Amino acid sequence: MTSRIPAGMRYYIGAEARLRRKVEDVAMSVFESWNYEEVITPSVDYYDLFEQGMGQREAQRGFRFTDSDGHLLALRPDVTSSVARMAATLLSDRPRPLRFCYAAPVFRQQTQSHAEWRRENTQLGCELIGVEGKPADLEVLRLAAEILSRLELRSKYCITINNVEIFNGIAAYLNLEPRPREELRRLIDTRQGAELQQFLQDCGAGEARAFLRPTQLTGKRDVIQVARSVITNARSVAALDALEELWTAIESHGLEDSFEIDLGDVSSLDYYTGLSMKVFVHGAGSSVGRGGRYDGLTGSFGRAEPAVGFVLNLDALTEVLARANQ
Amino acid sequence: MITIAIAKGRMQEGALSLLARAGIRLSDEAVNSRRLALMDETGQYRFIFAKPADVPVYVEHGIADCGVVGRDVLLESQADLLLPLDLGIARCRIVVAAADAQAMTKVQGMIRVATKYSQIASAHFGARGIPVEIIQLSGSVELAPALGLADMIVDLVETGVTLRENGLTVVEEIAESTGRLAVNRASYQLKSYEVGRLVKALEAVV
Numbered sequence: 001m002t003s004r005i006p007a008g009m010r011y012y013i014g015a016e017a018r019l020r021r022k023v024e025d026v027a028m029s030v031f032e033s034w035n036y037e038e039v040i041t042p043s044v045d046y047y048d049l050f051e052q053g054m055g056q057r058e059a060q061r062g063f064r065f066t067d068s069d070g071h072l073l074a075l076r077p078d079v080t081s082s083v084a085r086m087a088a089t090l091l092s093d094r095p096r097p098l099r100f101c102y103a104a105p106v107f108r109q110q111t112q113s114h115a116e117w118r119r120e121n122t123q124l125g126c127e128l129i130g131v132e133g134k135p136a137d138l139e140v141l142r143l144a145a146e147i148l149s150r151l152e153l154r155s156k157y158c159i160t161i162n163n164v165e166i167f168n169g170i171a172a173y174l175n176l177e178p179r180p181r182e183e184l185r186r187l188i189d190t191r192q193g194a195e196l197q198q199f200l201q202d203c204g205a206g207e208a209r210a211f212l213r214p215t216q217l218t219g220k221r222d223v224i225q226v227a228r229s230v231i232t233n234a235r236s237v238a239a240l241d242a243l244e245e246l247w248t249a250i251e252s253h254g255l256e257d258s259f260e261i262d263l264g265d266v267s268s269l270d271y272y273t274g275l276s277m278k279v280f281v282h283g284a285g286s287s288v289g290r291g292g293r294y295d296g297l298t299g300s301f302g303r304a305e306p307a308v309g310f311v312l313n314l315d316a317l318t319e320v321l322a323r324a325n326q
Numbered sequence: 327m328i329t330i331a332i333a334k335g336r337m338q339e340g341a342l343s344l345l346a347r348a349g350i351r352l353s354d355e356a357v358n359s360r361r362l363a364l365m366d367e368t369g370q371y372r373f374i375f376a377k378p379a380d381v382p383v384y385v386e387h388g389i390a391d392c393g394v395v396g397r398d399v400l401l402e403s404q405a406d407l408l409l410p411l412d413l414g415i416a417r418c419r420i421v422v423a424a425a426d427a428q429a430m431t432k433v434q435g436m437i438r439v440a441t442k443y444s445q446i447a448s449a450h451f452g453a454r455g456i457p458v459e460i461i462q463l464s465g466s467v468e469l470a471p472a473l474g475l476a477d478m479i480v481d482l483v484e485t486g487v488t489l490r491e492n493g494l495t496v497v498e499e500i501a502e503s504t505g506r507l508a509v510n511r512a513s514y515q516l517k518s519y520e521v522g523r524l525v526k527a528l529e530a531v532v
Contacts, residue, residue, distance in 0.1 A: 112406065113405070113406035114386050114387075114405060114406070115388070158515045190408055190409050191409060191410040191509075191514075192409045192410070192412075193410055193411065194411070218515065218518055219518070260515060260518065262515065278515075280511075280515045281516075282516055284512060285386065285511075285512055286388070286406070286511055286512060
């Protein structure tokens with residue numbers, strides 16, 4: 001017998017467990033009010049599923065082990081992969097759109113940063129499958145904002161939005177090989193202004209000047225205007241148009257105080273195909289939620305269709321609220 | 327209000343004078359006191375002074391919104407931070423040094439490397455397929471080759487005097503290091519106005 005607890009695992013006792021349950025109930029009731037159906041996916045699945053769904057780099061963070069027949073299994077590191085497979089196979093005949101939500105623990109053997117020490121956390125998430133473009137993007141953004149406001153985090157949270165096609169358009173326009181493309185992505189992601197300037201001098205690109213001043217990457221509508229003054233390639237311009245339209249819709253719902261545009265959010269380019277979002281809350285040192293559009297995913301299970309969704313980290317939210325209550 | 331963590335030691339003086347030129351001042355009395363957390367004269371900035379290796383920790387957890395720390399420390403910590411500004415202070419190099427200037431051409435089998443920077447050293451040699459045994463030390467790394475503990479060292483060099491006095495020469499430069507402004511990812515969004523103001527003020531005097 002051991003009295004030790006593995007790194008990144010914890011207990012919830014009494015008041016904290018109740019608070020955590022309350023947060024979960026708030027999220028699930030908001031999902032329900034928007035007609036999202038609850039889904040419970042297998043906790044253990046083939047590792048291949050997650051590699052296909054999340055990309056190798058993310059899937060490798062999962063706990064892996066072998067089945068009795070030698071196949072590689074994983075303790076689910078995300079839920080979206082499984083929902084996408086279900087939509088493309090089991091539910092291929094159901095009329096669209098599909099709306100699903102879940103509150104489910106996910107497991108990562110290796111965490112993404114030192115500040116995210118948890119290796120088990122519960123995702124409060126939703127997926128909207130079969131609807132393209134702005135209406136669907138706006139729906140999930142409003143849903144996220146409603147959950148966060150209901151948690152009495154109002155004015156203490158910020159949802160950043162971006163469209164990954166802005167970066168993709170520039171990288172394609174510059175004809176970047178995979179390696180320099182990854183280097184450019186990393187420099188933008190970490191806002192390394194001076195190194196970025198050096199990089200762009202070497203490949204001689206006016207297009208990417210939009211990323212040069214780190215403080216101009218985030219803000220409200222004005223960010224788009226600044227970007228438009230240097231970006232001319234059609235793919236990025238179309239993405240800027242889509243982002244601006246979405247921003248206008250956010251304004252028309254009076255939500256602009258809770259949202260920011262962040263053109264520097266290029267952290268999960270392999271995964272998202274349009275909108276990407278991150279959720280930040282006062283009191284948490286890293287993001288407590290993320291999401292976006294992943295139109296490419298269901299295709300890899302045999303039925304290509306548009307999809308968008310997000311997850312909130314229940315454990316991180318509970319920790320912030322518990323500390324605020326103290 | 328935002329909190330700035332400053333690396334104590336060789337970074338501290340340059341960081342404080344740069345901040346002063348950007349209009350963010352600590353009173354002399356405050357600097358000379360032994361308190362580890364101080365407010366600036368306007369009350370908009372709180373400073374904490376920490377060991378260099380602890381600065382990325384405070385910033386990554388969001389306890390400090392920003393930090394001023396060397397690139398060497400950031401590379402070693404592998405912290406997930408935003409690095410919007412190169413402050414150009416406390417300039418130095420991270421190098422491989424050995425007694426024999428031709429040491430790199432004579433590598434056979436395996437080399438022993440003594441360093442305070444085990445991550446940087448293993449990444450540097452690993453990228454070139456050279457097998458190394460990393461010997462982690464916490465100071466006076468230059469002693470290791472002379473005493474037979476290691477074949478080479480990976481260390482920070484400012485003038486090169488200490489290396490020469492211990493019979494070592496630089497055989498390779500890994501990277502240049504200067505003081506950087508590091509920013510927490512959440513603070514960057516949630517306190518975008520304050521952080522943006524700090525970045526712009528520093529940008530103007532770098």
